[in-house]
Amino acid sequence: MISGIRGTRDILPDEVGRWRRVERAAVEVCARYGYVEVRTPVIEREELFAKGTGASTDIVQKEMYAFTDKGGERITLRPEATPSLVRAFVEHGLEQALPFAKLYSLGPMFRYERPQKGRYRQFHQLDVEVFGIADPAIDGEVIEMASAFVDELGLEGAELVINSVGCHACRPAFGAALLAALGGRVSDLCADCRRRAETNPLRIFDCKAPADQPIIDALPHSEDYLCDACRDHFVGVRRHLDAYGLSYRVSHRLVRGLDYYTRTTFEILGAGLGAQNALLGGGRYDGLVKQLGGPERPGIGFAAGLERLVLALPEGAGGAEPVDAFVVALGDAAWASARVLARDLRRAGLRVLIDYGGRSSKSQMKRANRSGARHMLILGGDELAAGEVTVKEMDSSRQRRVARAAVASALAPGSAP
RNA sequence: GUGAGUGUAGCUCAGUGGUAGAGCGCCGGACUGUGGCUCCGGAUGUCGCGGGUUCAACCCCCGUCACUCACCCCA
Incomplete structure (x- = not known):
């Protein structure tokens, strides 16, 4: 047997309803807030992510599925969507064509990581981007929409966390203040934090090592180092969130890993997801x-x-649409006629199943039962001769004979059996 | 890349150094034109893979792969 690739998953029939539920909510919520859909290729030039996501990030340094194609180009499977959407926005001059450059996209991403709960090598994201709006009102609207999306899915216990990481003007000062505050204590931190101190000091705030926490708790907060413009912006964002009545937590420890984030950052954390508990995350990238x-x-x-949203979805969400009828043919003579009956009902828009080959009535009926069909349509010698069909409602076990031409209407909800 | 746990039937899992099991599911029958309930019968396994120890390995040892969770990273 040839197995699937590590970190990839087959979405099987019993789960696909949950996926459609999430995808439908995404499309509907985006439409309500004025976003238009964009679909970009799964492969891109490697340099798009080196420049966009950041050459120093783990994503670019060790997680991309990158290769040289037959023409000698460096190509990669996209590890995230934002650089692709920026590229499409710029390449096609979308700000001229659209009233607002509010875009969304849905699709698979690829990162060579060790799989665990809520994390896969091929995973799927809803990506939402707005270009060209600096007003904090859009920060508030984007965050409110993210929250509405989570609410739409009926997710309980989700938590909104926000922060501001400052801009290119004020963030360096904060980074320097961090290192100054750490001083000689860097060597007391865990190995990961010592590395972070070299590469990206802000990420020390992500540390989970218990021994490091007293030191980290004493570090300065990014909010206290914002320049006037960034401070005003953050105040503005919170004013909008308050006006919406959203509950949120400001966490100075929310620092996001991608190089391009400026000012506003936010995440929505889900309940019961294990370590990978961020349902969604984002921020400003001016x-x-x-x-x-x-x-x-x-x-x-x-x-x-999307995997995490599907995982967090309430039990029983996204149930399959029931089958309207299962056609049971009794005796060899009825088979051909039964198949035509099934065809006619299908063309009339009904969901109809029928067995193949001369299986016994018992086994056909067992299969009808297992299919969850609402009705069983029995066609045997008697019905054939009379030009009728026996329509049996499965739940009530009640049945009646109906003229063939009236079968479709007899299957309608509320039609008494 | 690091660590821990787990790999036995389609699924969930038991199992003992000496001929591979249960429950559920599946197929058939009891019931030749009425499903679900019950009863009876049946099929399905390279015991993850490779090597080693042994008269004998699903079991013990080594390696390897996969899965799960966590670290890292991040959605």
Whole structure:
């Protein structure tokens, strides 16, 4: 047997309803908030992510499925969607064509990571991006929409966390203040934190090692180092969230890993998901469009992990649509006629199953029962001769004979058996 | 990349150094034109893979792969 690739998953019939539930909610919520859908390729130039996501990030350094194609180009499976959407926005001049550059996209991403609960090598994201709006009102609207999406799915116990990490002007000062506050205590931290102190000091706030916590708790907060413009912006964002009546927690420890984030960052954490508990995360990235060769345009957005949303969905969500009828043929003579009956009902828009080959009536009926069909349509010698069909309602076991032409209407909900 | 746990029937799992099991599911019958309930019968396994120890390995040892969870990273 040839097995699937590690970290990839087959979404089987018993789970696909939950996926459709999440995807439908995503599409509907985005439409309500004025977003339009964009679909970009799964493969991109490697340099798009080196420049966009950040050459120093783990995603680019060790997690990309990158290769040289037959033409000698460096290609990669996309590890995230934001750089692709920025590219499409710039490449096609979308700000000219659209009233607002509010885009969303749905699709698979690829990262070579060790799989665990809620984390896979091929995973799926809803990606939402807004280009060209600097006003904190859009930060508030994006975060409120993310929250509405989670609510729409009926997820209990989700928590919204926000922070501001400052801009290119004020963040370096905060980084320096962090290192200064750490001083000689860097050597007391865990190995991961000592590495972070070298590469990306902000990420020390992500540390989970209990021994490090007293030191980390004493570190300065990014909010206290914001420049005036960033401070005003953050106040504005919170004013909007308060006006919406959203409950949220400001956490100075919410620092996101991608290089491009500026000012607002946020996450929504789910309950019962294990260690990978971020249902969605995002923030503002005011320099990214220019960084990728476009005009100077601010940006903000988020990505939601569909696997995690499916995982967090309440029990029983996304049940399958029931089958309307299962046609049972009794005796060889009835088979051909039964197949035509099934065809006619299907063309009339009904969901109809029928068995194949001369199985016994008993086994056909067992299969009808197992299929969850609402009705059983019995066609034997008697019915054939009379031009009728026996319509049996499965739940009540009540049945009646109906003229063939009237079968479709007899299957309608509320039609008495 | 690191650590721990787990790999036995389609699924959930028991099992003992000496001929592979249960429950559920599946197929058939009891009931030749009435499903679910009950009873009876049946099929299905390279015991993850490779090597070693042994008269004999599903069991013990080594390696390897996969899965799960956690670290890292992040949706």
